[in-house]
Structures are given as C-alpha cells and as structure tokens.
Amino acid sequence: MVKSTTKDARDLFHTLRSAYVATPTNLKIIDLYVCFAVFTALIQVAYMALVGSFPFNSFLSGVLSCIGTAVLAVCLRIQVNKENKEFKNLAPERAFADFVLCNLVLHLVIINFLG
Amino acid sequence: MMNLSRSVALISLFLLPLLSFSFSVDNPTDRRVLVLLDDLSLKSSHSIFFNNLKSRGFDLDFKLADDSKLALQRYGQYLFDGLIIFAPSTERLGGSLDSKSIADFVDSGRDLILSADTSASDLIRGIATECGVDFDEDSSAMVIDHTSFSVSDVDGDHTLIAADDLVKSDVILGKAKIEAPVLFRGVAHSLNPTNNLVFKVLSASPSAYSANPSSKLSSPPQLTGSAISLVSVMQARNNARVVISGSLQLFSDRLIRSGVQKAGSQNQYEKSGNEQFVTELSKWVFHERGHLKAGSLVHHRVGETDEPAIYRIKDDLEFSVEIYEWSGKSWEPYVANDVQVQFYMMSPYVLKTLSADKKGLFHTSFKVPDVYGVFQFKVEYEKLGYTTLSLSKQIPVRPYRHNEYERFIPTAYPYYGACFTTMAGFFVFSFVYLYHK
Numbered sequence: 001m002v003k004s005t006t007k008d009a010r011d012l013f014h015t016l017r018s019a020y021v022a023t024p025t026n027l028k029i030i031d032l033y034v035c036f037a038v039f040t041a042l043i044q045v046a047y048m049a050l051v052g053s054f055p056f057n058s059f060l061s062g063v064l065s066c067i068g069t070a071v072l073a074v075c076l077r078i079q080v081n082k083e084n085k086e087f088k089n090l091a092p093e094r095a096f097a098d099f100v101l102c103n104l105v106l107h108l109v110i111i112n113f114l115g
Numbered sequence: 116m117m118n119l120s121r122s123v124a125l126i127s128l129f130l131l132p133l134l135s136f137s138f139s140v141d142n143p144t145d146r147r148v149l150v151l152l153d154d155l156s157l158k159s160s161h162s163i164f165f166n167n168l169k170s171r172g173f174d175l176d177f178k179l180a181d182d183s184k185l186a187l188q189r190y191g192q193y194l195f196d197g198l199i200i201f202a203p204s205t206e207r208l209g210g211s212l213d214s215k216s217i218a219d220f221v222d223s224g225r226d227l228i229l230s231a232d233t234s235a236s237d238l239i240r241g242i243a244t245e246c247g248v249d250f251d252e253d254s255s256a257m258v259i260d261h262t263s264f265s266v267s268d269v270d271g272d273h274t275l276i277a278a279d280d281l282v283k284s285d286v287i288l289g290k291a292k293i294e295a296p297v298l299f300r301g302v303a304h305s306l307n308p309t310n311n312l313v314f315k316v317l318s319a320s321p322s323a324y325s326a327n328p329s330s331k332l333s334s335p336p337q338l339t340g341s342a343i344s345l346v347s348v349m350q351a352r353n354n355a356r357v358v359i360s361g362s363l364q365l366f367s368d369r370l371i372r373s374g375v376q377k378a379g380s381q382n383q384y385e386k387s388g389n390e391q392f393v394t395e396l397s398k399w400v401f402h403e404r405g406h407l408k409a410g411s412l413v414h415h416r417v418g419e420t421d422e423p424a425i426y427r428i429k430d431d432l433e434f435s436v437e438i439y440e441w442s443g444k445s446w447e448p449y450v451a452n453d454v455q456v457q458f459y460m461m462s463p464y465v466l467k468t469l470s471a472d473k474k475g476l477f478h479t480s481f482k483v484p485d486v487y488g489v490f491q492f493k494v495e496y497e498k499l500g501y502t503t504l505s506l507s508k509q510i511p512v513r514p515y516r517h518n519e520y521e522r523f524i525p526t527a528y529p530y531y532g533a534c535f536t537t538m539a540g541f542f543v544f545s546f547v548y549l550y551h552k
Contacts, residue, residue: 026548033544040533040540047529055527062530065537073544100545107538114534115527 030077034070041066057115065110072102138196138402143441145196145226145401147174149187151212153202155179157363161201164366167394173197173401185210187220196225197401201363203232203239214241221246226356226400232301232363233257243304246349247313248359250304251325251338258303258343258361260323265298266376272328275300277377278345279388280318286405286500287316287348289395295384296377297392298370301362303343312349314499316358316396319343348400354502356400366393403443405501410437412492412508417480426483426512427519435478436469436494436506448475457493458484459507487514 044062053059079087079095087095138145148168152158158165158177169175176195178185180202187193188211198220207213221227231239231250240250257274264273277296281288297317303325306313318341325338346365349357364370366389375387398404415422417431426432434456439446454477458465464484469477489511496504523531 025551029544029548029551033540036540037537040536044530044533051526055524055530058524058527058530062533065534069537069541096545096548103541107534107541110534114531115524 024082027077027081030073030080034073034077037066037070037073041070055115057113061110061113061115064113065107068106068110069103072099072106075099137193140408143402143406143408144443145173147176147195148197148199148401149195150175150177150199151180151185151202151205151208152177153180153205157201160368161366163368163371163390164393164397167390168397171398171403179209180205181207181209183209185212187212187216193220193223193225197227198225199228200239200242201230201366203230203235203363206236206238208238214238214245217242218245221351221355221357222353224353224355226402228358228360228397228400230360230363230366231304232361235302243359246357246359247307247310248304248344248347248349249307250302250361253325253327255327255329256302256325256336256338257328258299258301258319258323258325258345259328260320262322262379263320264378265296266378267373270328274328276319276323276345277375277387278317278319279377280320280341281392282314282316282499284500286498287396287399288392289398289404291391293388293391293395295386295388296375297365297388298373298375299345299362300364300370301345301360303338303345304347304359304361305338305342306344306347312351313347314349315344315346316348317344317346317392319345346396348396350500350502352503354406356402358396358400365389398443399500402441404441406441407449407496407502407504408439408441408446409494409504409506410439412436412494412506414492414508414510424511426510428483428485428487428512428514430483431480432483433478433480434469434492435476437475438477438496438504439475448473450475451498453498454494454496457495458490459493460486460488460490463493464490483512487512 041063044059044066048059076095076099078084079090080092081087137147150165155177165175180200185208187195187198198217217227227246229239229242229246231243234254235250243250258276259273260276261273263276263278265275265277267275276299278299279296281293281297299317303319303323306315321340323340323343324336325343326332326336345362346358346360349359351357360366370387371390371393373387374383374385376383412434413422413436414432414434416426417433436456438449438454440449441447450471450473452468452471454469454471456467456469456479457463458481464486465481467479467481469479471477489509492508492510494504494506
C-alpha cells in the first residue's frame with residue numbers, strides 16, 4: 001500500500017512536469033512573475049511576524065501590491081491561454097492592455113496607502 | 116492755640132504712614148512687639164532677653180495682661196507684628212483681647228511667643244490648644260527628671276532639668292551648636308502626632324515624667340519620656356510662627372546667668388545654653404531667619420527665550436525659579452539642593468531636583484512626557500524651619516500635528532522596498548512578455 005502511494009506520487013509529479021514543459025513560453029513567463037510576486041509577499045509577512053505590525057498601513061500596502069499584481073497576472077494568464085474556451089474571442093492584446101491599466105491603478109492606490 | 120493744634124495734626128498726618136511701618140513682603144522681620152506680662156517685675160527679671168530684643172531693633176511695648184486698654188487692632192489695622200505673652204497665671208486678658216482675637220492675630224500671619232509656667236491658666240492652655248499643643252491637664256504637675264536634672268537644683272525635687280535634646284535644624288537654632296544644656300523648670304506639654312505643623316524644639320529626656328513634685332504618685336503619670344515637649348514651635352500654613360514654652364524661667368536672667376552641670380555627667384559649663392537658645396529662637400520666630408521668597412516660575416523651550424503658550428509632547432524645555440532668603444537685613448540668594456519641580460497633571464509625570472547656582476537661580480531641563488493635557492509646573496517646598504513655598508503655573512501640552520510625524524518610518528522600509536520592487540518587476544515583466552521570441 002505504501003509503495004503504491006509513493007509510486008503514485010512520483011508518477012503524478014512526472015506527469016505534471018512533462019505537461020508543464022509543453023506549455024507555451026508566454027504562460028511560463030506569467031507563472032514566473034506570479035511566483036516572484038507571491039514570494040515577495042511571503043517575505044513581508046515573515047518580516048511582520050518578526051518585527052510586529054507597527055505601521056500596519058505600510059504592511060497592508062506592501063502585501064496588497066504583491067498579491068494584487070499576482071491576481072492580475074493570473075487573470076492575464078487565463079485570458080491569454082489558447083486552451084481556454086471561454087475567452088476564445090478575446091484578443092490577447094486587449095487582455096494585456098487591461099492588465100497594464102489595472103496595474104497602473106493598483107500601484108497608484110498602493111503608493112497612496114503606503115503613507 | 117487753634118493754629119498750633121491744627122499744625123500738629125497736619126504734621127502727624129504726614130508722619131502717620133511712617134508710624135504704621137511694620138513688617139511687609141519686602142522686609143519680613145517683625146518690628147513692633149507687644150509684651151503682655153502678669154507682673155511688671157518680669158521686665159527686670161527677664162531683662163537680658165528683652166534688652167537683646169531691643170538691641171536687634173524691635174519695638175517692645177510692655178503692658179500688664181489685664182490692662183483694660185489693650186488692643187491689637189485699631190480701625191482694622193494691626194498695631195503689632197509680634198506678641199509675647201509671659202502671663203501664665205492670667206485668667207482673662209484685658210481690653211479687647213481674648214483667645215479668639217489672639218487666634219485671629221496668628222491667622223493674619225503674625226508671630227507669637229507664649230509661655231506657661233508652673234501654673235498655667237485655662238486661658239493660656241486654650242491659646243496653646245489652638246496652636247496644636249496640649250499642656251498637661253493636671254494643673255499642679257511639673258516636669259520631673261531624676262537622671263537629667265541640674266546639679267545646681269536647690270529644691271532637691273529634680274524639677275530643674277538640664278535638657279539637651281534639641282531639634283537638629285540650623286535655621287531654627289542657628290549655625291553655632293549650643294554646647295551647654297538648657298535649664299528648664301515648668302510644665303510639660305505634648306503634641307498631637309497627626310499635626311504636621313508643630314514640632315518639638317526642646318524635648319525631655321526619656322526618663323522625664325510630668326507629675327506633682329510635692330505629692331506621692333498615685334497612678335503612673337500620663338506624660339512620660341520623649342513624648343514630653345519642653346519647648347515647641349508651630350509654623351502655620353500662612354507662615355506665622357508660634358513658640359510655646361512650658362517654662363517662663365527659661366527666659367529669665369537667673370537661669371541665663373547660671374552655670375549648669377547635668378547630673379551624672381562630668382562636663383560643667385559656666386553658662387547655660389539658655390541665652391543662646393532663646394536668642395536664636397527669637398530670631399527665628401520673628402522672621403529674621405528662615406524666611407524665603409520666590410520669584411515667578413520661568414519656562415521656555417530649549418533655544419528660545421519667550422514663554423510659549425502651549426507645548427507639544429516630547430518637547431525639550433528649561434525651567435527656572437529664583438529663591439531668596441531673608442538674612443535679617445537683606446535678601447540673599449538661597450542655596451539648597453533639595454528644591455524640586457513637578458510637571459503635574461493629577462499626579463507628577465516628571466519630578467526633578469533643581470540645581471542651584473550661587474545667585475539664587477534654580478534651574479533644570481527635561482523632556483515633556485508623551486501625554487497630552489493641561490499640566491502644571493509645581494514647586495512645593497516645605498523644609499523644616501523655612502517658610503513654605505507653593506508655586507504653580509499652568510501650561511497645556513498638545514499632541515503631534517499631522518505634519519509633525521517623521522516622514523518615513525524606518526520599520527516600514529521593507530514594505531517601501533517591496534512596493535517599488537513589485538513595480539519594477541511589473542515593468543520588466545511587461546517588456547519580457549511583449550518582446551520574447
């Protein structure tokens with residue numbers, strides 16, 4: 001029983017890996033960007049756990065900028081992915097333009113809230 | 116005839132302000148003293164004490180205690196600055212004087228020396244009780260001490276005691292130490308322990324007790340030991356000073372001139388300590404010494420000279436006050452290291468000891484605490500023997516304005532960094548995404 005579960009896990013991992021290698025490059029770039037944003041957010045949460053939440057607005061602003069931009073990048077990925085039936089009629093340039101505009105608004109709000 | 120009387124009246128009108136010259140804020144030593152005696156022979160039997168007072172510039176007015184023309188006030192103005200009552204057996208004072216008028220006299224800030232003796236009348240006891248001193252209820256009791264009596268006591272009943280338990284205060288008893296014991300013969304009194312305005316200047320030794328010397332003791336005496344005070348002093352809250360002595364003979368020439376040797380001790384002194392004791396005590400009670408005056412409180416921010424109307428929390432400020440001491444003739448700068456200032460709002464947030472410079476200026480500097488509200492600078496100085504100083508000045512303290520906070524908070528630098536890193540990352544990402552092959 002134990003051996004089959006570990007073998008299943010390893011098989012799953014290999015399947016995922018080979019499927020991922022097959023994804024288009026632009027989606028991989030988006031994934032990398034999302035990982036970077038989430039990683040930055042995690043560093044900030046760890047720092048807050050260490051030092052305390054004194055300028056809470058600054059903490060929220062920092063974390064929100066990372067999470068917000070990650071969410072927007074995920075939305076871009078969904079809209080740009082050719083395998084996604086829902087957004088077949090949406091031009092990828094339009095999706096990218098939306099992404100840029102939303103990010104601009106996000107960063108404006110973030111800098112204001114940073115204090 | 117009419118012209119003469121009219122010109123005399125005019126001249127006396129001009130002289131009247133001079134005649135009513137008494138102690139004032141600028142010159143606190145008393146001037147005119149009324150001396151009430153129950154027997155005019157006291158003038159000669161206590162001549163050393165009275166001549167000493169006269170030589171120091173006091174105007175003594177001797178009157179019999181039951182003189183019907185006695186008056187302390189005329190038309191609402193007090194005629195005297197000090198009162199000496201050497202009339203222990205007088206039951207009723209003459210003229211307009213009674214214990215209430217004497218209490219009013221002290222309430223007005225004027226000083227009193229009261230002395231009882233082997234017989235103290237109810238009037239004298241009443242005046243003493245008003246000042247917080249209780250004489251022994253037994254009217255025939257005297258202070259007896261079988262170990263601290265003077266060897267020159269001729270009666271042999273050990274009522275002439277040689278006391279040396281003096282209060283330790285340079286301002287009351289002078290800088291020079293009184294070497295010889297003080298001779299005392301009279302009644303005992305005690306002080307209420309909760310009263311913090313009276314204190315003992317000359318206490319009896321632990322072996323003294325108060326009883327009738329000519330009869331056998333039927334029960335243990337009520338007043339014993341160091342609870343017996345021989346000479347006490349009260350400084351009222353308005354800085355009037357009262358000396359209450361249980362012995363009139365303490366002031367007499369006979370005891371001043373006599374030598375003293377305490378029983379059981381080898382030291383024999385040619386002259387008792389009485390003269391020095393009564394002289395120094397009279398200097399203190401008539402405000403020749405130990406009288407303080409304070410200028411106004413000055414405070415300002417460090418680096419400025421004007422007094423601001425409001426402080427901000429965590430401001431640095433400097434505080435100073437000037438205190439002078441009356442030397443009998445002039446105001447000298449007061450030097451002490453225990454004057455303190457409080458920054459007070461319901462309780463002191465800051466309590467600092469002021470440092471004195473030799474010119475009477477006491478100053479310090481501190482940081483306003485991190486609390487806002489209406490504070491007071493308070494200087495409350497109550498040192499034994501000195502007049503009380505009670506000064507205060509109110510000042511509000513406000514919190515930071517919105518633009519007085521620090522612009523960038525150091526703890527938040529990682530968050531600032533993260534935001535800008537994210538923006539840079541977005542910028543780089545968009546380039547890479549658009550132009551990758």
